[in-house]
Amino acid sequence: MTTANPLLADSDLPDFAAIRPAHVVPAMEEAIAAHRAAIEGITASGKDDFGAVILTAERADFLLSRVWSPVGHLASVADTPELREAHAAAQALMTAYLMEAGQNRAHHDAVARLAARSDFASLPPAARRAVDLALRGFRLAGVALEGEARQRFLDIGVELSDLSTKFGNAVLDATEAWSEHVTDEAALAGVPDSDRAILAAYAQEKGLTGWLITLRQPSVLAILYHAQDRTLRERVYRAYNSRASDQAEDRSHDNSERIDAIMALRHEAAQILGFADSAAHSLETKMAADADEALAFLADLARRARPVGERELAEARAFAAEHLELDDVQPWDLSYVAEAMRRTLHGVDQEALKAYFPLPRVLAGTQALIERLFGVRLVARQGVPTWHPDVLFYDVLDADDSVVAGVYLDLFARAGKRGGAWMDVCRSRFRDADRLHLPIAYLTTNFAPPAGDRPSLATHNDVVTLFHEFGHVLHHLLTEVDLPSIGGISGVEWDAVELPSQFMENFAWDGDTLIGLSGHVDSGEPLPQAMFDRLLAARQFQAGLAILRQIEFATFDLLLHRDYDPAKGARVNAVLDQVRKAVAVVHPPEWNRFAHAFSHIFAGGYAAGYYSYLWAELLSADAFEIFAHADIPGGGATAFRREILAAGASRPAAENFRAFAGRAPEVDALLRMRGLAA
Numbered sequence: 001m002t003t004a005n006p007l008l009a010d011s012d013l014p015d016f017a018a019i020r021p022a023h024v025v026p027a028m029e030e031a032i033a034a035h036r037a038a039i040e041g042i043t044a045s046g047k048d049d050f051g052a053v054i055l056t057a058e059r060a061d062f063l064l065s066r067v068w069s070p071v072g073h074l075a076s077v078a079d080t081p082e083l084r085e086a087h088a089a090a091q092a093l094m095t096a097y098l099m100e101a102g103q104n105r106a107h108h109d110a111v112a113r114l115a116a117r118s119d120f121a122s123l124p125p126a127a128r129r130a131v132d133l134a135l136r137g138f139r140l141a142g143v144a145l146e147g148e149a150r151q152r153f154l155d156i157g158v159e160l161s162d163l164s165t166k167f168g169n170a171v172l173d174a175t176e177a178w179s180e181h182v183t184d185e186a187a188l189a190g191v192p193d194s195d196r197a198i199l200a201a202y203a204q205e206k207g208l209t210g211w212l213i214t215l216r217q218p219s220v221l222a223i224l225y226h227a228q229d230r231t232l233r234e235r236v237y238r239a240y241n242s243r244a245s246d247q248a249e250d251r252s253h254d255n256s257e258r259i260d261a262i263m264a265l266r267h268e269a270a271q272i273l274g275f276a277d278s279a280a281h282s283l284e285t286k287m288a289a290d291a292d293e294a295l296a297f298l299a300d301l302a303r304r305a306r307p308v309g310e311r312e313l314a315e316a317r318a319f320a321a322e323h324l325e326l327d328d329v330q331p332w333d334l335s336y337v338a339e340a341m342r343r344t345l346h347g348v349d350q351e352a353l354k355a356y357f358p359l360p361r362v363l364a365g366t367q368a369l370i371e372r373l374f375g376v377r378l379v380a381r382q383g384v385p386t387w388h389p390d391v392l393f394y395d396v397l398d399a400d401d402s403v404v405a406g407v408y409l410d411l412f413a414r415a416g417k418r419g420g421a422w423m424d425v426c427r428s429r430f431r432d433a434d435r436l437h438l439p440i441a442y443l444t445t446n447f448a449p450p451a452g453d454r455p456s457l458a459t460h461n462d463v464v465t466l467f468h469e470f471g472h473v474l475h476h477l478l479t480e481v482d483l484p485s486i487g488g489i490s491g492v493e494w495d496a497v498e499l500p501s502q503f504m505e506n507f508a509w510d511g512d513t514l515i516g517l518s519g520h521v522d523s524g525e526p527l528p529q530a531m532f533d534r535l536l537a538a539r540q541f542q543a544g545l546a547i548l549r550q551i552e553f554a555t556f557d558l559l560l561h562r563d564y565d566p567a568k569g570a571r572v573n574a575v576l577d578q579v580r581k582a583v584a585v586v587h588p589p590e591w592n593r594f595a596h597a598f599s600h601i602f603a604g605g606y607a608a609g610y611y612s613y614l615w616a617e618l619l620s621a622d623a624f625e626i627f628a629h630a631d632i633p634g635g636g637a638t639a640f641r642r643e644i645l646a647a648g649a650s651r652p653a654a655e656n657f658r659a660f661a662g663r664a665p666e667v668d669a670l671l672r673m674r675g676l677a678a
Contacts, residue, residue: 017385043106102141126650168603195222197451237332245593279562282608308544365517405477423472428484471501491649498616540675554611
C-alpha cells in the first residue's frame, strides 16, 4: 500500500495539513479494495474461529474507517467546493460498498458458523456480543433479500446517503447565504459589546465596515436574546426558521423535495426488510421496544409539562406587557422576553455571566473536572497537523501517566463549518495483535470566536454544551473494549448514547465546579456565590416550555416515520401542525419551516430516534442522583467510568445501567430535575 497519499498512511493521527481533495477518491478506492480482499480472505479460508472471522473483519473495518473518518470530518468543518465534490464522490463509493458488504452472504455465513459452534458460549461476553451485533447488522442490511428486492435495497441506500448529504449541504449553504449589513450602530441597541465585536468581525471577514448579522449561531442568539429592535428580531427569526425552504428569501437551497424523497425511500427500505414502517426499522437498534412505547413516554411527559408551560407562557406575556410594552408576544420575542425576565425576576444577567467565563479558563476548569472525576489528564500537544489554526489537540493521560487517548477541539463558528455541536470518532480503540490503536475523538462546537485581543467569552449554555460533548468524548476515549464495533459509543443503543453526555451536563450546575472554572475576563475574580445562587435558582426557569419543545420535535419525528403513507407523501407541515396542537403552547407562524433544517433526522443519525435525548435524560438524571447521593462502592465516578464509559456496547445499555445503579432506571429523577414532579 502506498504512503504517498496521506489518507492511506499508517499513522496514529491523520495528517490534516497534507490532505487535499484530490487525495480523497483514490484513497477510498484503495481502502475499499483492501477491505473487500480482507473479507474475501475470511470467506475463502472456511475458518470459523473468533480470531479468523471477527478479528480479521474488525481489522478491515478499522483500516477502512481510518481513511473515511477524516474525509467525513473535513466535509463538516472545512467545506469548500472542491472538497464537497470529492466527498460526494467518495461517499457514493463508500455507501455502495457498505451496502454490498452488508449483503455478503458468505461473510454472514462465516459469522453464523462461529455463533453455532458448540463452544461459542465459552467465549467472553464481549466477544459473543460482537458476534450477535454483527449478525443483526447483516439482517438489517438485507442479507436475506433476493433478486430485485436485494438490488433495490442497495440502490436506496446509495440514494439516501446522497440525499442526506445534500440536505446538510443545503442547510449550510442557506445559513451562509443570508446576512444583513448594519452601518448604524443604533440599530444594534441592546446587543452587548462582546456580541457587537463578533458582528464587526463578521463584517471584516467580508471586507465590510460596521457590523454583519448572519445566521451563524452566535449572531442569531445575540439578536434574538438582546436586540431591542423588534423588527430586526423578526427578520433574523424569519430568516433562520425558513432556511433551506420554500419560504426563504433565497429558495435555491429548498429542502422540500429532498425531505419527500428521503421519507419515501426510508419507508420503502423498511418495508423491503419486512418492517411496517421506518420507525419500526429504526427502533430495532434502540432500547425502546417500539414507536408506541417511545410515544407513550413522550405523551406522559407532555401531560405533566403542558400545564407548566402554559403557566410559564402566561407569565412571560404578563411580564412583557408590564415591563416591555409588548402586548402581543410573538415567537421572535420569546427569547428577548425570557432574557429580560431572568435579569429582572431572577437577577441573572447572561451578559454579566459571560465575563466570568473566558474560554481558556473554562477549558482549564473542564480539564480539572475530568481529572477529578475519572483520574485522567488532558495535556495539550503542540505541532499536531490540523484543519484550522484554532484547532487544539490534547493527549489523554491515565493515572499512571500513560497516554490512553486523544481529542481534537474545534470550538469556534466560522464560514464553511456546519452549525451546532457534536462529537465524532477519528480513531477507535483496537488491540490488533501486539499493537494497541488508541481512541481519538473530534469535539466540535460553534462558540463565539475571540474578538481582537479579548478571549472568547462563553455563555453558561456554552459551558453546558462543552460538558455535554465531553461526555460523548469520554465515552469514546475511556473505553476498555478492544473491539471497535462494540467499544466506546459504537454499537450502543441510540437512546442510551446520550447518557454520558447528559450526565456531564449536571456539573455545569454544580457550585464547586462552575465557580472553580470561572475567572472574570478583566479581574480574574471567580464567579460570586450570590450570582451562582441566582443562576441555580433559575435553573428550572421556563423548564416546561423547554421540555415541550423537545417533546414536540421528538413526537414529530416518530409520527413522521411511523405514519408515513406513500399515497400522501411526507406531509411534513401537516404532521407538525398535528403535533403542535397536541403538545405545544407556543405556535410558530405558518411560514416557519423548522423541519427543513432539522439535520438531526434528515442528515444525521436521529431518524425516528430524536426522542432518545429525553429517554437518555431519564437515565442520566437517575444516574446523577445516584452518583451525588448514594454510597456506591468504589465511588460514584469510578463506578460510572467502569460500568458505563469503559463497557461501551460490550453488553446491552440496560445491563450497563443496572451494573452502575444496582437497579433499573426510574423516571422520578427526571421529573424532579425538570421541575415536573407532583
